[in-house]
Amino acid sequence: MENLFDLRRIIAGVFLAWGVLLVILGLTGSHAETTKAAGININLWAGVGMFVVGALFLAWSLARPLFSSAEVRRAAGSDDEGAGRGDDAGR
Numbered sequence: 001m002e003n004l005f006d007l008r009r010i011i012a013g014v015f016l017a018w019g020v021l022l023v024i025l026g027l028t029g030s031h032a033e034t035t036k037a038a039g040i041n042i043n044l045w046a047g048v049g050m051f052v053v054g055a056l057f058l059a060w061s062l063a064r065p066l067f068s069s070a071e072v073r074r075a076a077g078s079d080d081e082g083a084g085r086g087d088d089a090g091r
Contacts, residue, residue, distance in 0.1 A: 026041050029044075
């Protein structure tokens with residue numbers, strides 16, 4: 001459940017949403033908007049770029065997931081022995 005709040009997934013979602021919105025605006029935009037931008041459909045190209053960046057962030061978060069705190073402790077070799085005893089407090 002900790003992977004749900006992975007920042008990479010949140011960033012991916014934002015980029016994907018804006019990318020889809022800009023692609024739709026680029027495909028449905030008027031010819032006047034394109035001529036104002038020197039003949040380049042800026043909404044379409046920006047949307048495609050944002051969609052690609054969002055897809056890369058999502059692929060990264062799926063390929064290299066976060067570790068839970070229990071997995072990190074296990075990899076470090078400690079298994080919470082002695083945690084919370086308080087006999088080492090103040091040293």
